[in-house]
Amino acid sequence: MTRSRARALLLTPAGLWYAAMLLMPLAVVLIFSFGERSQIGGYAPGFTLEQYANLPARFAAFRNTLTLAPLGTLASLLIAYPLAYYLAVKVSPKWKTMLLVLVIVPFWTSILIRSYAWIFLLGGKGIPALLAMAGLEDVRLLNTPFAVLVGIVYGYLPLMVFPIYVALEKLDKRLLEAAADLGTPPWRAFVQITLPLSMPGVLTGSMLVFILLMGEFLIPSILGGGKVFFVGNALVDLFLQSRNWPFGSAVAVGLVVVMLVVVGLYTRAAKRFGVGRDDAALM
Known part of the structure; x- marks a missing residue:
């Protein structure tokens, strides 16, 4: 058997699975988008661009998604990076496993339960009540974009921590030691060595969180x-x-187009920062 035939034979199962589970559903959605709503609801065959012309009617949903998803990704990154750095560089090996397990622990419970817990914390008897005792009355946190942002960061933080942790864990500590021997200040060593070498993890974690946030509906609800x-x-x-x-x-379809644009930008950034196959496997 030639090498090309062997490769094709090995790729056939994955290709069939990809076509059945991704391409065919997308094709059905694309066909439906050119149809019409039947009188009893659902889909009626047809070919019209009316549905795409009505997309501005859902402008608020796209605006909220394209605003809070990047903000949630950025907030998760700002919190996750110091945590991942501490776990990878500062913690001794005997404590590292236990602390990593603690990062995973929130995933052991349903996101629904965790979100309802935030209803109490952000509701009138939670944080606003403490603020009222401090003199800040009539502070409303629940049912606001801030509450959604808090839930997003809390729910998706572990997905940002682990790719960054993996990138920092592979960092050659001898580079930092050499920089210290040459008299480089710690902040400059971080900017010139640690941060660039951890960018594959930053990009991967940001992409994981952002893509999932684009389809999020439970936390906003x-x-x-x-x-x-x-x-x-x-x-x-x-x-x-x-x-x-x-x-x-x-x-x-509009959401898929936006996500394809984001993935394209991620691919360009990944090539710029030298994300290899091992880093791409984190996706």
Whole structure:
């Protein structure tokens, strides 16, 4: 058997799975987006661009998603990087495993339960009550973009920590020792050595969090109280409530296009910072 035939034979199962589980559903959504809503809801065959012309009607959902998803990714990064750096560089090996387990512990419970816990913390008897005791009255946190941002950071922080931790764990400590021997200040060694070498983990973690946030609907629904809509919430409403499948499909196609643009930018940045196959495997 030639090498090309062997490669094709090995790739056939994965290719069939990819076509059945990704390409075919996307093709169905694309076809639905050009159709019309039937009188009883759902899909009626047709070919029209009316659904795409109505996309501005869901501008608020796209605006909230494209605002809070990058902010949530950035906030997660700012919190995760020091934590990952501490775990990878400062912690002794005997404590490292236990601390890594503690980072994973929140994933042992449902995101639904954890989000409901934040309802109490951000509600009138939680943090606002403590602020009122300090003299700051009538502070409203729940059902706001801030509450959604807090839930996002809390829910997705571990996904940002681990890729950065893996990148920092592979860092050659001798480079930092050599920089110290040459009299380089710690902050400059971090900027010139640690940060550039950890960029593959930063990019991978940011992409993991951002892509998942683009389709998020549970956290905005619970902590946003129906006042902070993401595209995911709009899709749930269009497919399950109003049963406007063609318009929902058009919204989904618009979301996929945005995500393809982001993935394209990630690919360019990954090449710039030299993300190799081992780093790409984290995706």
